[in-house]
Amino acid sequence: MVNAAYTGQIKVRFADTDANGHTYFGSYLVLADEVVSEYLAQVGWDGGTDGDFLTFTVNANIDFVGECMAWDILEVSCRFTKIGNSSCALEFEMLNTSTNEVATRGSFTYVFVDKATRKSRPIPQAIKTAIIAAQPELAG
Template identity: 35%
Template sequence: MSNPTPQRTDYPHFQPITTRWHDNDAYGHVNNVTYYSFFDTAVNTYLIQVGGLDIHDGEVVGFVVSSACDYFASIAFPDLIEIGLRVGKLGNSSVQYELAVFKVGESEACAAGCFVHVFVDRTTNQPTPIPAGLRHALEYLVV
């Protein structure tokens, strides 16, 4: 990758994650697909706790329509990690999250990725404007 490794100072919010025994693969490190679960957990925890997203009965839900991840260094159970979270682009009904995986206490990311949520009406599955509470929470993360 030609871009420099993301630094902890690049992110305004962090979500702690505990790696689990079954996250390790046969090679002894966290499998690449697990990073997407870390990203999803970090974003949705933020949306629920800060933005007030009601995942059970709310009028909107976020659908992931795009995702990517680059890897720089391995992590493995029992590493304690933090997911750095920021917003690269905030649209009317969509948001592009930029995320990075950091070992606790380290300044350089082990991995960095992004994904796009399109917010849709729960009933019709049609794109809908991001509700005010969520938008306010997301604006805090815009870089």
């Protein structure tokens, strides 16, 4: 992925595969989320469990480009593509390091909500500032 803000690796476990022996389609989102969560933690976003907000994943998209098998190592690259008042979007790409081919491309959209009311609320300024510090192209 060009201009990735964060890249991490994750191994496809046997439990992530289906009866055909390749990675089950739903497992790709879980694997991507594991690495994306590392980036979110890096910018100080813990999911809101300690604050007055929560984040809901309101959209997840994925395109399947290649195949992965048990024990393949995936290099997951990600970056935010949009940061708004109460929501943000992030894209990811998964490279199968065993074949050096892209396995998937996708995105997640998150909305920040008030923990008590479950209504949309602004992204906490500390998180917004950290995201923009990691990705200055999102400023403005």
